[in-house]
Amino acid sequence: MDIKSKIGNQIRRLRHLRNLSQEQFANLCGLDRTYIAGIEQGKRNVSIVNLEKIAAALEISLSELFEDI
Amino acid sequence: MDIKSKIGNQIRRLRHLRNLSQEQFANLCGLDRTYIAGIEQGKRNVSIVNLEKIAAALEISLSELFEDI
Numbered sequence: 001m002d003i004k005s006k007i008g009n010q011i012r013r014l015r016h017l018r019n020l021s022q023e024q025f026a027n028l029c030g031l032d033r034t035y036i037a038g039i040e041q042g043k044r045n046v047s048i049v050n051l052e053k054i055a056a057a058l059e060i061s062l063s064e065l066f067e068d069i
Numbered sequence: 070m071d072i073k074s075k076i077g078n079q080i081r082r083l084r085h086l087r088n089l090s091q092e093q094f095a096n097l098c099g100l101d102r103t104y105i106a107g108i109e110q111g112k113r114n115v116s117i118v119n120l121e122k123i124a125a126a127l128e129i130s131l132s133e134l135f136e137d138i
Binding site for chain 2: 003004007045046047048049051052061062063064065066067068069
């Protein structure tokens with residue numbers, strides 16, 4: 001599995017643990033829902049600036065976001 | 070300090086620990102030396118695909134690359 005799919009799966013897993021819809025999560029991140037959908041599907045080569053927004057919305061560090069990846 | 074500068078400083082620090090020049094490191098990553106220079110200067114919004122190449126060249130996990138950031 002490539003890194004885009006791995007991080008996409010991880011983000012979806014962590015979002016589900018928090019019982020957030022894609023729309024709720026996108027709002028927390030300040031990103032578009034379709035962009036979050038693309039990340040979770042492993043289609044987007046997400047950048048460090050957006051990874052930081054995602055980690056902040058999940059209330060974890062970037063190091064934790066990549067744990068077991 | 071923004072996240073681009075933080076990861077840039079971290080990458081430079083880890084590269085220096087390995088006694089690698091930017092050119093040697095860029096070759097290990099399979100990336101251009103000027104691109105590595107831009108990352109280290111905090112000017113590039115580096116993507117997950119290139120972060121994976123950088124972590125692999127440093128022989129660490131992505132989680133370790135983000136430690137203390």
